[in-house]
Each structure stands twice: as C-alpha cells, then as structure tokens.
Amino acid sequence: MTPPRSRSAANRFLAYLVVLGWHGLVIIAYFVLLYQQSGMRESWGNSPQEDMLIFGVSVGAPVLLGTLLGGLVLLRRLLARSRINSAVVLGTAAASPTLLFVAAVAGPALR
Incomplete structure (x- = not known):
C-alpha cells in the first residue's frame, strides 16, 4: 500500500469549506423551518x-457543535490517510456526523 499523495493547500482549504458549508446549510434549514412555524398557535402551552x-438552543446547538468538532477531526484524519483526492468528497464524508444527526432528528417527523 502506498501512502496518500500530498494535497495542496487549496484542496485542504476547499475540504474545510465543504464541511463548514454543510453545517451552514443545516443551520439555515433549521431557521427556515422555524420561520415557517411562526404563524401557528395553539390554545394551550407553547x-x-x-x-x-427551545429544542434548538438546548439540544441542537450543543450537538451541532460536537458534530462540527468531530467532523473537523475526521477531516484531518481523512486528509492525512485517505487516497481520495476530491475535496468535495472528503468534506462531505467529514460532515457525515452532522448529516446523521439531521437524519436521526428528522426521521420520526417524516413518518
């Protein structure tokens, strides 16, 4: 097995941007969904x-921070050890903890 090729700084930077882009997309989608809920009101409770x-502040934000840190660590390991040359594929693979969290939260709502 041969070691992975050395990647350029631009390729590494683009991979980090892809990870941050996925996180930004998740946050934007949350705010869009929150905005769509603004007109609804029930006669009791919240x-x-x-x-x-409340869910976003108490659960969502800490978990997304954890998945971001986990994704950055995963990306660093992928950049050091993987043979994959595409920054988009590496960044998307590193964003998998975030995407799995979104799938776990949205899964019951889609049934």
Whole structure:
C-alpha cells in the first residue's frame, strides 16, 4: 500500500469549506423551518415555534457543535490517510456526523 499523495493547500482549504458549508446549510434549514412555524398557535402551552426554539438552543446547538468538532477531526484524519483526492468528497464524508444527526432528528417527523 502506498501512502496518500500530498494535497495542496487549496484542496485542504476547499475540504474545510465543504464541511463548514454543510453545517451552514443545516443551520439555515433549521431557521427556515422555524420561520415557517411562526404563524401557528395553539390554545394551550407553547407554540410549535417556541418548542423548536427551545429544542434548538438546548439540544441542537450543543450537538451541532460536537458534530462540527468531530467532523473537523475526521477531516484531518481523512486528509492525512485517505487516497481520495476530491475535496468535495472528503468534506462531505467529514460532515457525515452532522448529516446523521439531521437524519436521526428528522426521521420520526417524516413518518
């Protein structure tokens, strides 16, 4: 087995941008979904928007921070050991903890 080729700084930078782009896309999608809930109101308890905001602050933000840190560590390991040359593929693979979190949270809602 031969060691992976040395990657250029631009390729590494693009891979990090892809990871951050996936995280940004998840955050933007959350705010769009939160905005769509703004008109709904029930006669008792919190509105759906308030419930989503509470979930986002208490659970979503810490978990997304953890998945971001995990994704950056994973990307660093992938850049050092992988033979994959595409920065987009490496960045998307490193964003997999975030994408799995979104799938786990959205899965029950899609049933």
